[in-house]
Amino acid sequence: MGIVSDVFAGKKYAVLGLARSGLATVECLAESGAQVVAWDSRDEARAAVAYKAELADPAEIDLKGFDGVVVSPGVPLNKHPIAMHAKLAGVPIIGDIELFALARPALPRHRVVGITGTNGKSTTTALVHHIIETAGIPTRMGGNIGLPILGQDPLPEGGVYVLELSSYQIDLTQSLDCDVAVLLNITPDHLDRYNGFEGYVASKARLFAMQSAGHRAIIAAEDEPSRSILAQVCQARGGGEDVVEVSSGLVDPVEQRGWPSLQGPHNAQNAAVAMVTAAALGIDPATIKAAFASYASLPHRMQRVRELNGVLYVNDSKATNAASTAPALAAYPPVEGRKRLHWIVGGLAKTDNLDECAPYFDNVAQAYTIGEAGPMFAELLRGSMAVDDSEMLSAAVRRAARVAQPGDVVLLSPACASFDQFRDFEARGDAFAAAVAALE
CATH class of the missing domain: 3.40.1190.10 (Mur-like, catalytic domain)
Structure with a gap:
């Protein structure tokens, strides 16, 4: 059923962006008795709410009299025309949490x-x-x-x-x-x-x-x-x-x-x-x-995917910047002086360095660089560890599996966004899990 509230009854809202939270927003407002105008650039998203909302782009209609414009968190308010359009109409821009x-x-x-x-x-x-x-x-x-x-x-x-x-x-x-x-x-x-x-x-x-x-x-x-x-x-x-x-x-x-x-x-x-x-x-x-x-790990966050031939495979695809990868590297220090970490790193870089990770480079036996940032990261890391410029995630998994010994860890913690090769970090993590599942 979802949340409904009389506080929205008789009010008027525009909803921009009809992904999951946008669809739930339209449902909540419509069921609560509000008048809703909704828009998304995708035909199928608009069709999903056509029976509950009037279809029109809030950035192009007269917003006078609206109680709010509900936007997806993914809408960049510092660049999108809805921000100025709503401001000139005196209408607050809010989200589903509000x-x-x-x-x-x-x-x-x-x-x-x-x-x-x-x-x-x-x-x-x-x-x-x-x-x-x-x-x-x-x-x-x-x-x-x-x-x-x-x-x-x-x-x-x-x-x-x-x-x-x-x-x-x-x-x-x-x-x-x-x-x-x-x-x-x-x-x-x-x-x-x-x-x-x-x-x-x-x-x-x-x-x-x-x-x-x-x-x-x-x-x-x-x-x-x-x-x-x-x-x-x-x-x-x-x-x-x-x-x-x-x-x-x-x-x-x-x-x-x-x-x-x-x-x-x-x-x-x-x-x-x-x-x-x-x-x-x-x-x-x-x-x-x-x-x-x-407690069991969330998918893509230090998720233990498989143990094969004594090697643990860990999916930390959610680590999309160096600061979030650093603690993952820290989690696997050498054992009896032997480095045991095989680190798959790369994607669409957010910065041109891995400075936050540097304190834990000594934990890494070998790095496997992938994606657009691969060549840059390979150059950065070569002075500190062995590096394989693998380019593709599946190749990195296969190459790491060939050299990893019992007790080692193969870690996908990319320190990068995924959009060079994958739809999102979930798709990247799923591809890692699939590559690991294919190992024999």
């Missing part, structure tokens, strides 16, 4: 956890959701992960919505008051959408500015931008127990070895934040630790 925020008073009493950060937010969101499920509390997961939140059935009283929030989604939200708001880390990313790195950092900080007094802010202050936001939030709130600083040091490395899908220093941060978040929801430590042990 509609969820507006609908909340009509829902059974509940709590919301909002999780943001450059890296690790999908894993942490899924982990927090898993802990809440393990505790027997009704929960839904949405936002930048899984199904659109508006398309999911409302929770019964006492439930917890866990939302992964990208900076784009926060930009399109004005009134999401999270009971628990979480920041994992900030490194340069998506800078084509912002006025410099400062604009990207400011976007993340808004998640805390939307919170009301008494709601919990949890910040992993292990990088300078996150420490800056922690200081801002503490100053704005006058300190107090509602602002919690977290570090990876909260996780015992010995205990972490017993959590198969949470290996590596980046997952120490994810687990530390999830631990504090779950505690803020009133979940006991024993339940949290049991959930860590039973």
Whole structure:
């Protein structure tokens, strides 16, 4: 059924972009009694909503009298004409998360956890959701992960919505008051959408500015931008127990070895934040630790694909920048002095360096470079490790399998976007899994 709310009845909204969240948005608004104008460049997407919405491009119609323009997070507001068109009409541009925020008073009493950060937010969101499920509390997961939140059935009283929030989604939200708001880390990313790195950092900080007094802010202050936001939030709130600083040091490395899908220093941060978040929801430590042990990796995020002839194959296709690949390299140090990591790296580069990965080059036995960035990365890495310029992902898997020894790890952690050779990081990860499955 999805979420419906009387708050939208009789109002008028335009919806631009009809992928999954756009379709759920049209459904929610139409079922709630709103008048909806919708548009997507794809014929099949428009056909899917023709019976619920008037079809017209919001960037080309008169928006006077509309209550909002709901855009997909993928619409670049710094370049798309809808931004100025809506501004001139005095109509706010919002996203589906803002509609969820507006609908909340009509829902059974509940709590919301909002999780943001450059890296690790999908894993942490899924982990927090898993802990809440393990505790027997009704929960839904949405936002930048899984199904659109508006398309999911409302929770019964006492439930917890866990939302992964990208900076784009926060930009399109004005009134999401999270009971628990979480920041994992900030490194340069998506800078084509912002006025410099400062604009990207400011976007993340808004998640805390939307919170009301008494709601919990949890910040992993292990990088300078996150420490800056922690200081801002503490100053704005006058300190107090509602602002919690977290570090990876909260996780015992010995205990972490017993959590198969949470290996590596980046997952120490994810687990530390999830631990504090779950505690803020009133979940006991024993339940949290049991959930860590039973948690299964998300697809494409340090996902153990197969073990063959004593070699472990790991799909970390979601690592689309060097900062998110670095902890994956750190997760597999040498054993008894023998380097055991075979690293598949490359794709469509976001930068011309791998500086964040450099501290862990000594863990790598050999690199296999692929995609458009392959030649550049091969030159960068040759002074530090053996390099095979494999070009294609399937070739990299076959070549790594030929030289890997029992106890070694073949890791796809590309530090690049996928769009040179694949539709998205999921398609790249699926191709890796297929290549591994074909090995004998």
